[in-house]
Amino acid sequence: MPDLSQYTILAVDDDSINLRVIGQQLQTLKPRLLVATDGQLALDIIAREKPDLILLDIKMPGLSGIEVCRQIKADSQYAHIPVLFLTSSEQDTAKAFDVGGVDYIIKPVDSDALQARVTTHLKLASTLKALDETNALLSSANERLEKKVEERTRELVNTNASLRREINERRSLQDKLSFLSHHDFVTRMYNRFALEEKLTESMANTEEITDARFVCLIDLDQFKIVNDTCGYLAGDELLRQMAEVLRGQLDTDDIAARIGGDEFAVYFHQPDMGFAISKVRAIKSALENFEFTWMDERFKHNVSMGLVEIDQSIDSVSHLISVAERTCYQSKLKGGGEISVYNVTRTHVDKTQQQMRLVPIIRQAIEEGRLQLHVQGIYLNDGETLVKAEVLARLIDTAGRLQPPSYFIPVAEKFNIIDAIDRYMIEKSVVALSATGSGIQLSVNVSGAFINKEDAASFIKETLSQCQVDPSLLCLEITESSAISNLETTTQFINELSGFGCQFALDDFGTGTSSYEYLKVLAIDTVKIDGMFVRDVETDLVNRRMIESIAGIASAKGIKVVAECVESKAAVSLLKQLNIDYLQGFALHHPEPLNDFLANNQKTDATC
Structure with missing residues (x-):
């Protein structure tokens, strides 16, 4: 166990x-440990103590870890101090490296x-410090040697030989520093910074390249299993070995880099897309056939890949990397172990990007x-x-336009914010019930994501109790697909x-495939027949029999039935x-704002 008693470490969380x-885990190394509970206190301690290393939480009230690191690196007195970020999610790591985290x-x-x-x-920081000191000494030595040349011409040959040796040493040290700044510490591949440099240079020299140019992003599926079962040392070793397998599949002019935790990228030339896909398939096969062994454990990993051809639609390196990451994400959505090609899946990738832009708009609308x-x-x-009445959601966008559910509900479901919408709808519906004596039951749709939350039932009960609303006036509508996803919950x-x-x-x-089974299993009061069977019930005998x-x-089960999408008087009669x-549908009532709907039955002494 190494002895770090000569070092001072600052932990910020x-x-x-x-x-x-952290203190307990570092105790055996015997460092001098300083702690800070917020960003400003950390900066004060750094100015006073100048620690040798900083462990920095990313998300903190006040100054975030990202901002603290940016201020540290902006000050030449402290810029050399290595900063290791603490985070519960790898989503923030790109920003962490951007501001100087190691x-x-x-x-x-x-x-x-x-x-x-x-x-x-x-140790690396100590080495770099020693290199800086060596450089300073070499600079001083150069000055002394120049004076000696002037003073002692008789020793010119010996002095020149000594000077050459020291210059070579200095160049060697500079080469090592350059290597460390451009290469990943674990795999010895290029890092993200070096890859972006190479891509910038290549994209600027388009006239010298006749072949098509491609970037392939590679993501190891379920890499976390190795870290969780065997530890981070095993994870690092897996990355090193995977990097060697990847190198074995590359041509001389190819550029490969590790750009993130378990992400690699390869830049290469091929005559056309067909050749590029063949090359990527060969890389995929080699990586997936590789078996990693650690102690008595054996692992094989599928890889998700995103292939992008660099054409006129790619306007910058950052745009290229972003497109490659989104394309690779499409492979992840397919279950992993797939190759997605941007010129084939471009419409889907661009649609995903458009959907992602809606996420902050939806969150802001809720707030x-x-x-x-x-x-x-x-x-x-x-x-x-x-x-009764079914509650329907509409979104007023930033331009003041009223948007239908199809505009935002699928995005909310895809990016896991549907739970917040469900809570909003339930709360507002209960508040409306508390202010009317109409006795009309409101039906509110709830998603599977909301149902799976541990506090879902207690949230509804607390909301009803606080607003003093009869629970029987609230009906919760659950789709068949939501019930199937987690039947027990x-x-x-x-x-x-x-x-x-x-209700x-x-x-x-x-x-669904087992619709009638749910009538036995679930204690429901009502079934709503899907509109696909109701819309043409007047003319379709099969739908009528259904x-x-x-x-x-x-x-037979004592369950009431609602027919949705009733759109004609003939359907009402039948x-x-x-x-x-x-019955429910446009033939009977067109949706209108809830407050207008209840306007004639409002109480003046609302309880919530």
């Missing part, structure tokens, strides 16, 4: 527990990884209350008696809230004959 854990450690911190990386970077609740009435089968969710008094509807019924079948089985309990 707003969580005192994390600081205590490495990162994933929280919760692994003791072996922490000790190994702290020791390595302290600013620009999600508007509309409702569509649900009637008895006479088509006239209003008894859905069953627990329904049972808990049914006991509290809420449940199974939406889009009839589209509706009769659903209604008959539901009736569905009435089929004894469907409730």
